[in-house]
Amino acid sequence: MTDGTVGLPAAPPVCARHTDRVSYVRCQRCGRPACPECVVEAPVGVQCVDCVREARRSAPAPRTVFGAPLRGGRPLVTLSIIALCAVSYLLQLVLEWETWTSRLAFYPPLGDVEPWRFLTGAFVHSDAPWHVLLNMYALWIVGPQLEAAFGRARFLALYLLSAVGGHTLVVLLASLASLDWYTATVGASGAVFGLFGAFFLAMRRLGRDATGILVILGINLVLGFVAPNISWQGHLGGLVTGVVVGTLYAYAPRTRRTAVAVAGTVVVTAALVGLVVARYALF
Ligand SMILES: [Zn+2]
Ligand SMILES: [Zn+2]
Structure with missing residues (x-):
């Protein structure tokens, strides 16, 4: 160099x-x-x-068609509901009926003084294991998909409102003179029916064929009418609530999604409370 x-x-x-x-x-x-x-x-x-x-x-963070953040991982809400039902069922087996089941089951005569039963009735089941097993299986089929599609908050609201909606219809349709009025209702079936209703709408919104869901829903609804000891009112009430809430969540315009979800959830909650309060006031 x-x-x-x-x-x-x-x-x-x-x-x-x-x-x-x-x-x-x-x-x-x-x-x-x-x-x-x-x-x-x-x-x-x-x-x-x-x-x-x-x-x-x-x-922008990736989101599902329904506006939920894409997060992957475990369906926390679904798993929590299943865990709660499982623990509750074990307590039902271990504890006396008066200690656990009868305090949580939905019982129309006590609905106005102990309103939490509208919710807690969905977390206790019949003694026979098939009841809780079938409900949890159905929840596991659609729960994780709906939870991912709608996100945790809307999924939880959908589930709980469907549970309350099921018991609301039980009260609305029962007369004081009927046996229905004095029958305790247990099980997550109403809530699960609500999930299936919302799942059907979500599929439709995505343009998928949802006939399979309709068939399952139809068979189960009919079973509820013909099989003894099954509250078809609870099933139907849960289904209707799930369809209403599912429509709001699945078809809200993209730009107003949060507003529609929040307002819709509040309105449906208020409607259920209003119906129940009016029903008890009319007795
Ligand atoms: Zn380097
Ligand atoms: Zn660079």
Whole structure:
């Protein structure tokens, strides 16, 4: 090499993040050199990790068609409901009827003084294991999908409102003189019917064939009418509530989704409470 400044080769480019590494590859976004460790294959050409990270941060978080954040992972709400029902069922087996089941079951004569029964009745089941097993199986079929589609909050609201809606119809249709009035109702069936109703609407909204759901729903509704000891009123009430809430959640316009969901949930809750209060006031 010669002395002087003329003809001195420029220093070789080094990685922007590792200045001790010579790098002839440049990020196509910011133009800085990037070493093999810092270069990422982008949809078009290569970019540095900083640019990829920045692009990821500024991109809107992916959402489902129904506006729920795409999060993957376990269906926490579904699993929690199943766990609660399972624990409750074990307590039913271990404890006396008066200690556990009779305090939570839905019993029309006590609906106005102990209104929590509208909700807790969905968390106790018949002694025979098939009742809780069938309900939890049905919940497991549609619950995780609905929870992912609508997100946790709307899914939970849908489930709980359907449970309350089922017991609401029991009260609305029972007369004081009827046996229905003095029959305790237990089980998650009403809530599960609500989920199936909403699942049908979600499928329709996605343009999928939902005939299978209709068949299952139809068979179960008819079973409720003909089989003894099954509250068809609870099934129907849960289904209607699930269809109403499901319509609000599935068909809300994209730009007003949150407003419709919040307002719809409040209105449906108020409607159920209003119906129940009016019904008890009329006796
Ligand atoms: Zn870059
Ligand atoms: Zn580097």
